[in-house]
Amino acid sequence: MADTQLNIAPIGEGLSLKARAYDALKTAITNMNIYADDAELRLDERDLSQRFGVSRTPLREALAQLDQEGLVKIVARRGIFIVRKTKAEILDMITVWAALESMAARLATQHASDSELARLHTLVDQFSQDKVAAKMGEYSDANIKFHQAIIGLGKNQLIADLTDKLFFHVRSIRQRTIFEQDRAKRSVVDHSEIVNALEARDTERAERLVREHTLRLRDHVERYVTLD
Amino acid sequence: MADTQLNIAPIGEGLSLKARAYDALKTAITNMNIYADDAELRLDERDLSQRFGVSRTPLREALAQLDQEGLVKIVARRGIFIVRKTKAEILDMITVWAALESMAARLATQHASDSELARLHTLVDQFSQDKVAAKMGEYSDANIKFHQAIIGLGKNQLIADLTDKLFFHVRSIRQRTIFEQDRAKRSVVDHSEIVNALEARDTERAERLVREHTLRLRDHVERYVTLD
DNA sequence: GTGTGGTGTATGGTATACCAAAGACCACAA
DNA sequence: TTGTGGTCTTTGGTATACCATACACCACAC
Numbered sequence: 001m002a003d004t005q006l007n008i009a010p011i012g013e014g015l016s017l018k019a020r021a022y023d024a025l026k027t028a029i030t031n032m033n034i035y036a037d038d039a040e041l042r043l044d045e046r047d048l049s050q051r052f053g054v055s056r057t058p059l060r061e062a063l064a065q066l067d068q069e070g071l072v073k074i075v076a077r078r079g080i081f082i083v084r085k086t087k088a089e090i091l092d093m094i095t096v097w098a099a100l101e102s103m104a105a106r107l108a109t110q111h112a113s114d115s116e117l118a119r120l121h122t123l124v125d126q127f128s129q130d131k132v133a134a135k136m137g138e139y140s141d142a143n144i145k146f147h148q149a150i151i152g153l154g155k156n157q158l159i160a161d162l163t164d165k166l167f168f169h170v171r172s173i174r175q176r177t178i179f180e181q182d183r184a185k186r187s188v189v190d191h192s193e194i195v196n197a198l199e200a201r202d203t204e205r206a207e208r209l210v211r212e213h214t215l216r217l218r219d220h221v222e223r224y225v226t227l228d
Numbered sequence: 229m230a231d232t233q234l235n236i237a238p239i240g241e242g243l244s245l246k247a248r249a250y251d252a253l254k255t256a257i258t259n260m261n262i263y264a265d266d267a268e269l270r271l272d273e274r275d276l277s278q279r280f281g282v283s284r285t286p287l288r289e290a291l292a293q294l295d296q297e298g299l300v301k302i303v304a305r306r307g308i309f310i311v312r313k314t315k316a317e318i319l320d321m322i323t324v325w326a327a328l329e330s331m332a333a334r335l336a337t338q339h340a341s342d343s344e345l346a347r348l349h350t351l352v353d354q355f356s357q358d359k360v361a362a363k364m365g366e367y368s369d370a371n372i373k374f375h376q377a378i379i380g381l382g383k384n385q386l387i388a389d390l391t392d393k394l395f396f397h398v399r400s401i402r403q404r405t406i407f408e409q410d411r412a413k414r415s416v417v418d419h420s421e422i423v424n425a426l427e428a429r430d431t432e433r434a435e436r437l438v439r440e441h442t443l444r445l446r447d448h449v450e451r452y453v454t455l456d
Numbered sequence: 457g458t459g460t461g462g463t464g465t466a467t468g469g470t471a472t473a474c475c476a477a478a479g480a481c482c483a484c485a486a
Numbered sequence: 487t488t489g490t491g492g493t494c495t496t497t498g499g500t501a502t503a504c505c506a507t508a509c510a511c512c513a514c515a516c
Binding site: 016017018054055056057058076077078 | 469470476477478
Binding site for chain 3: 302
């Protein structure tokens with residue numbers, strides 16, 4: 001059945017070229033193992049421009065944004081480079097994450113509804129301490145989701161936005177370390193205690209547990225993870 | 229005495245046009261009372277371009293950055309507007325500030341040297357509880373400096389960077405409210421207790437005091453300050 | 457008199473041409 | 487053979503011309 005209307009082709013998906021370039025670059029960088037020795041960290045503006053099919057201007061705006069977020073570094077007349085975070089920077093990020101998520105937990109005890117907290121509970125209940133090893137992939141996702149859920153329940157948009165920007169880095173570290181040294185088991189226990197504190201509306205305890213949980217990740221990374 | 233050398237004029241001050249446009253815009257917005265009823269919140273790209281003497285491209289990049297930082301909002305085909313933060317957003321910012329500064333305080337108890345903490349002490353000692361009213365202007369500055377100093381002692385660059393971005397908004401609120409309802413006196417006491425906790429290397433107490441101090445500001449704003 | 461449609465204008469968005477600087481490479485001279 | 491200089495190439499930086507859209511205003515018809 002042929003269209004009776006003209007039905008002009010949708011040129012873009014509604015997003016600006018800048019936004020699309022930004023998304024494409026971000027996912028490309030995200031899916032790349034930038035710590036491999038042979039990783040090509042140099043980006044070529046003109047090459048990218050051709051490959052995305054957009055001109056350099058919107059591309060540069062997207063790159064400028066990534067630069068500000070710290071994913072790439074633009075050096076005048078030298079090039080654009082994907083940034084390898086130093087270990088110290090990763091540690092700082094995890095520390096900031098701890099500060100923000102623990103504050104979100106504090107807020108959650110004050111502002112989240114019982115039903116919202118109950119939903120959090122179901123996230124935790126899916127994994128018992130001993131079954132975790134059997135379904136690593138799933139737990140790795142569930143682990144991330146749990147932390148994002150707490151942040152959501154804090155109902156502070158700024159915290160959500162800031163952690164979103166850190167997420168890219170923190171996620172990869174969380175996934176990389178969750179199954180080292182029995183950390184998954186410990187994680188299950190921690191999460192369960194956190195939920196209990198939240199449901200008990202125990203503000204101080206919830207805050208402390210979340211902070212300690214994430215700072216433990218920090219210590220683990222400091223001791224055992226090698227970057228650079 | 230005429231130059232024997234050619235001595236070509238220094239064209240720029242070394243900064244890129246984008247960076248200069250950014251600085252100029254930021255200070256311009258900072259020094260403007262955007263809450264006045266007759267404030268002109270609309271920015272004209274071409275007009276600004278002429279007034280700064282740069283073309284639209286670097287100007288737009290600067291504006292895009294301000295947009296991302298939330299100082300202005302760019303609406304496609306509508307214009308660029310200076311953002312009036314809503315009260316809710318201000319409250320969220322103060323909350324985030326509390327989370328970050330309290331974490332910085334925690335870190336300071338672990339990583340700051342005795343002499344660094346002693347210097348902090350001198351910042352506090354300049355103002356006794358009853359003399360504060362006499363030199364309001366000075367105290368207002370000292371108050372801000374105190375908080376920045378704690379953040380510096382946390383030695384987490386990311387915390388410093390993030391609070392820097394919030395600073396613009398939080399500073400104006402701090403200055404606006406510090407002399408309401410005897411808050412200055414309370415502030416002096418708080419600061420002194422915070423320094424004591426830091427010097428005693430009492431991590432938990434320092435963190436808690438800083439958090440509570442800033443959350444009190446948050447409550448004060450929520451109750452007594454009218455924006456929008 | 458009111459409503460609708462079309463046109464004009466202002467404003468961002470995009471593409472492209474050109475500029476400037478830094479580094480690599482090569483030729484030539486000592 | 488080695489060092490110095492200049493040039494060429496690569497890359498980002500800047501300016502500008504052009505395009506698309508949203509809104510306002512006005513004319514015309516009902």
